[in-house]
Amino acid sequence: MLYHFLYPLHIQISWLNVFRYITFRSIGAAVTAFLVLWCFGPMFIRWLKRRQIGQVVRDDGPETHFSKQGVPTMGGLLILGGIVVSTLIWGNLSSGLVWLLLGISLFFGGIGAVDDMKKISKGNSRGVSARGKLLLQVIGASMVGLYLLLHPEYDGNLAIPFFKGFHPDLGWWYVPFAVVVIVGASNAVNLTDGLDGLAVGPVMISGTVYLIFSYAAGNAIIARYLQIPFVPGAGEVAVFCGALVGACLGFLWFNAYPAEIFMGDVGSLALGGILGAVSIITKQEILLSIVGGIFVMEAVSVILQVGFFKMSGGRRIFLMAPIHHHFEKKGWPEPKVVVRFWIISIILGLLALATLKLR
DSSP, X not given: OHHHHHGGGGGTSGGGGGGGOHHHHHHHHHHHHHHHHHHHHHHHHHHHHHTTOBOOOOTTSOGGGGGGTTOBOOTHHHHHHHHHHHHHHHSOTTOHHHHHHXXXXXXXXXXXXXXXXXXXXXXXXXXXXXXXXXXXXXXXXHHHHHHHHTSTTOOSBOOOTXXXXXXXXXXXXXXXXXXXXXXXXXXXXXXXTTXXXXXXXXXXXXXXXXXHHHHHHTOHHHHHHHTOOOOTTTHHHHHHHHHHHHHHHHHHHHHSSSOSOOOHHHHHHHHHHHHHHHHHHTTOTTTHHHHTHHHHHHHHHHHHHHHHHHHTTSOOSSSSSXXXXXXXXXXXXXXXXXXXXXXXXXXXXXXXXXXXXXX
């Protein structure tokens, strides 16, 4: 809203011209989202406690997690609130991509909210059925793929890192490809959200990387120089990513060990869906497997554990899956697991950025 109200006045007040710059508005969005969560976080936590909206811990989980029973959850509502408010303040609301990202955020957040409420009402860790949750996620992700494919400035071409001249055209198969990316990212972040600050840290790092990617993709000169696909309007995605990073940073203030609040599925499903959607919009879908390597590792560990368990008649690869629980079972303190996973995420983010010069 500030962009629409203040930028037109730059003719009379020259310094208001700063609202034209995506970099300025991205920083403003990050700071605003952080302040929203930092200011309203304590009140929201108290409200959740009064409503007795607390975490339901798995019976078969690590014993150290039993003390987390009843800690306020559904903090993802606070994250989404910060993202939405900040984006509406700093974003160019005439951009369809901004509304697409806001829509997918709220849609996936809604799926997670229903899942969380069912878990709380039942008093166990079983919420919406896996099939029902997956169906809703596929519907939401399909809308993103269709929206992009039906717009003339987009196409079904893939950008393959390290192969600047190779851009396979998936055509209408781009829609199911987008579904796999978005749904996969959503569920991978959901699996990662098991320790205090574990999921929100890599999401924040990934959001920062995609802020840079979206800014570059939305600038024709930079995109041509870096030999990445030019995506008209992708610059506004950087403002949204700024809001995402700021909201995650604000949430981490309360989610750091020992956590005062958990994000719940309303947060993890939404944040994963956002990362998947942003990677699709910026034409950096393949790189999400590097940027979000922590999420990939967590998801793969579950797939391997379940598959090996069934094929071997009850044997396990890891002491417990997802893999962060494996390290807990080995005796690593929770903060050590979290910080080391953050370090890996930072390294992966830097590697992904390095590919911009290896095209």
